[in-house]
Amino acid sequence: MSRLALRADLARRARTLVTPEGLALPLTVGSRGARAGALILDLMIIVFGLIAIIVLFSAVGLSLFDIGAESDAGPIFNLLSIVMILVLFLARYGYFLWFELGPRGATPGKRTVGLRVAARDGGRLTAEMVIARNLVRDIEVILPIAYLLVIAFGGGSEIGVSGWALFAWLMLFLLFPFFNKDALRAGDLVAGTWVVETPKAKLEEAMSLAPDRSRVYHFGEQELSVYGEHELQVLESVLRQDRPEALQEVAAAIARKIGWEPGAGDEREFLEAFYAALRGHLESRMRFGERKLDKFS
Amino acid sequence: MVLALFRKAEIEPPADIEAASLRSDRFRLEREMDWKRLDAIVTALEKNRPGRISDEDLLDLPVLYRKTASSLAVARETSLDAATLDYLEALVRRAWFQVYGPRIGLGGWLRRFLGGGWSASVRAIWLDICIVLAVMVAGTLVGWLLVEQEENWYYSLVPGEMAGGRGPGADPETLRQTLGTAEADGLGVFATYLFSNNTGVCIMAFALGFFFGIPTLLLLVYNLALLGAMYWVFAEASLGIDFAAWISVHGTTELGAILLSGAAGLHVGRSMAFPGDRSILAAMQSAGVRAAQVMAGCTIMLIIAGLLEGYARQLVGDTPSRFAIGGGMLALWVIYFAFAPAPREHDT
Numbered sequence: 001m002s003r004l005a006l007r008a009d010l011a012r013r014a015r016t017l018v019t020p021e022g023l024a025l026p027l028t029v030g031s032r033g034a035r036a037g038a039l040i041l042d043l044m045i046i047v048f049g050l051i052a053i054i055v056l057f058s059a060v061g062l063s064l065f066d067i068g069a070e071s072d073a074g075p076i077f078n079l080l081s082i083v084m085i086l087v088l089f090l091a092r093y094g095y096f097l098w099f100e101l102g103p104r105g106a107t108p109g110k111r112t113v114g115l116r117v118a119a120r121d122g123g124r125l126t127a128e129m130v131i132a133r134n135l136v137r138d139i140e141v142i143l144p145i146a147y148l149l150v151i152a153f154g155g156g157s158e159i160g161v162s163g164w165a166l167f168a169w170l171m172l173f174l175l176f177p178f179f180n181k182d183a184l185r186a187g188d189l190v191a192g193t194w195v196v197e198t199p200k201a202k203l204e205e206a207m208s209l210a211p212d213r214s215r216v217y218h219f220g221e222q223e224l225s226v227y228g229e230h231e232l233q234v235l236e237s238v239l240r241q242d243r244p245e246a247l248q249e250v251a252a253a254i255a256r257k258i259g260w261e262p263g264a265g266d267e268r269e270f271l272e273a274f275y276a277a278l279r280g281h282l283e284s285r286m287r288f289g290e291r292k293l294d295k296f297s
Numbered sequence: 298m299v300l301a302l303f304r305k306a307e308i309e310p311p312a313d314i315e316a317a318s319l320r321s322d323r324f325r326l327e328r329e330m331d332w333k334r335l336d337a338i339v340t341a342l343e344k345n346r347p348g349r350i351s352d353e354d355l356l357d358l359p360v361l362y363r364k365t366a367s368s369l370a371v372a373r374e375t376s377l378d379a380a381t382l383d384y385l386e387a388l389v390r391r392a393w394f395q396v397y398g399p400r401i402g403l404g405g406w407l408r409r410f411l412g413g414g415w416s417a418s419v420r421a422i423w424l425d426i427c428i429v430l431a432v433m434v435a436g437t438l439v440g441w442l443l444v445e446q447e448e449n450w451y452y453s454l455v456p457g458e459m460a461g462g463r464g465p466g467a468d469p470e471t472l473r474q475t476l477g478t479a480e481a482d483g484l485g486v487f488a489t490y491l492f493s494n495n496t497g498v499c500i501m502a503f504a505l506g507f508f509f510g511i512p513t514l515l516l517l518v519y520n521l522a523l524l525g526a527m528y529w530v531f532a533e534a535s536l537g538i539d540f541a542a543w544i545s546v547h548g549t550t551e552l553g554a555i556l557l558s559g560a561a562g563l564h565v566g567r568s569m570a571f572p573g574d575r576s577i578l579a580a581m582q583s584a585g586v587r588a589a590q591v592m593a594g595c596t597i598m599l600i601i602a603g604l605l606e607g608y609a610r611q612l613v614g615d616t617p618s619r620f621a622i623g624g625g626m627l628a629l630w631v632i633y634f635a636f637a638p639a640p641r642e643h644d645t
Contacts, residue, residue, distance in 0.1 A: 019393055023366045026386060093596070098403050103345050105398055116394065124397045127406040132589030139504035173504075189578070190565065190585030198394075201387040203333070204380040206326055208319040233379040240380065276318055279377050283321050286375060 015182075015196075017122045025122075028197040030115040032183045035195055039141065041109030046091045053087060092142065096134045101127055110195070120182075120194045129191040136187030140173035204240060208276050217273040223258040224281040230294035232282060235275050239268075247271060308333045321376035328368050335361040336388055342395045362392045409640045410593065417639035418590035425560040425567065429517065433556060436518035440525025454526045469534035499558035499595050503588070506562020509570045513562040517555070542616040545623025547606035553630055554598035561588035561595075598630075 099107040106116040255262035443450040505512035531540035572580035
């Protein structure tokens with residue numbers, strides 16, 4: 001995806017949530033692709049976990065298939081089958097509930113792709129909401145997948161009209177996230193939740209700790225009014241990344257724009273001084289309620 | 298030396314605050330300690346290790362959260378440092394998730410649920426339960442009346458493999474045998490299998506509720522008509538009482554679960570059709586959360602029904618004892634749902 005399309009996609013998924021303290025927090029709704037990926041990861045974890053349990057059983061010398069063939073297998077097989085069915089039940093319901101009720105509000109799959117569950121109204125995410133969204137998951141995900149497997153392996157011929165009607169109904173649930181802008185599942189809708197991204201950010205160094213060079217490089221009002229906030233933040237990321245060729249390029253571009261003669265060897269010092277001066281200039285105007293978003297405004 | 302590696306990294310005070318030439322950077326450096334403290338607390342909470350947080354930090358958590366939130370609000374208006382703004386936004390968001398996250402885990406929820414949350418939500422949908430109960434009774438009557446009028450209806454109502462020889466005009470002795478106790482081998486497996494199967498019926502009854510509840514009612518009419526038809530066959534062979542006893546062992550619990558899940562589905566469907574003065578979304582949400590509680594309870598009822606069907610019904614053969622078990626379960630459910638007090642609000 002091109003950078004422009006990526007930014008448009010981000011803007012489309014950006015929401016603002018007002019916390020009970022009245023603070024507006026920007027949130028990004030999880031993309032449908034990421035959520036499908038998270039679900040596939042979770043299902044894979046469940047399936048591989050179950051396989052591991054079966055392998056574990058057979059390692060102890062209990063093969064389900066061998067015993068199943070004999071009719072007089074006795075109590076061990078009985079017990080084992082009960083344990084297996086209970087494990088399946090837990091895998092189906094317990095897995096999602098356990099993890100989404102935890103402090104991260106996310107299953108391992110969601111965590112891996114950087115998503116979590118949150119209350120849509122900005123209030124508390126209650127246990128009841130998580131239960132509701134996961135019970136409906138059964139209808140909208142597990143049943144359609146099971147049904148698809150039946151059609152794929154059992155042959156579609158015996159399904160009949162009512163079977164296809166049911167299939168269409170189930171597909172409606174499965175495709176529900178494509179019919180609303182917040183990518184809500186039917187379960188999210190019912191429970192009042194949504195799935196949002198959880199980016200983590202590290203606290204970077206403060207920028208103006210470098211020695212004050214406002215005497216060496218003196219920028220006037222005219223030179224500082226060329227750029228706006230957007231350019232300032234681009235410059236900030238260039239300075240933080242600290243790649244020599246990028247510094248050189250940007251320093252040359254700025255010098256040309258403000259009509260200075262670009263020097264050689266002092267790009268970083270020049271850019272740091274310009275950054276500090278520009279930020280000071282823009283921030284002082286900001287305090288008076290004047291904002292300059294970019295060089296065109 | 299080695300121990301030092303495992304010790305928690307201390308939060309270092311920032312370098313010389315006065316050295317920062319920008320006012321917004323000084324603002325940031327003055328508050329950085331608080332942000333880092335909040336960050337450490339939130340990280341420990343996310344890792345589910347609240348034991349690592351000192352008492353002092355835990356007491357300060359709400360204060361730190363509000364301070365950081367207000368730092369963010371001020372920074373947005375005075376600072377153009379994108380990295381700091383990003384950090385603050387991410388930090389406040391993470392803290393918000395922790396402060397307003399679920400307070401109880403799966404175990405805590407289960408305890409509260411069984412201790413009254415379930416019965417309270419069942420009582421809350423009493424109207425839907427009444428409607429569904431009426432529909433189920435009507436369905437049974439329809440099945441009975443149809444087959445009484447015209448026996449061929451039986452074959453279109455009951456699928457062949459389910460009938461298992463229990464058709465109209467079947468030999469009473471054969472019918473009596475189907476009501477008997479099978480040998481006890483493999484009963485546990487049978488019971489657990491039945492449980493998974495019945496869960497499917499309940500979930501369908503609930504899921505179809507999203508279509509304004511009408512498919513739920515149709516599904517219930519059909520399933521109960523099937524029961525009515527089968528009851529007629531046994532009544533014809535003058536085994537009506539025995540059949541009722543045979544069914545009641547697990548049926549009072551299982552039909553109860555189907556009743557509740559149908560009612561839960563209808564509750565959601567009804568609130569979509571008649572949201573009142575709220576928006577459809579808001580009405581659906583409160584109905585959905587309530588219905589989900591009822592549904593979670595149905596799963597428990599179905600586990601019990603499966604055990605009763607697999608074990609009790611096959612082990613207890615005589616009609617009075619069967620009635621005693623079935624009636625006892627029914628009484629238990631009714632008492633629980635009607636009288637178990639709702640949990641107090643504070644621990645959601």
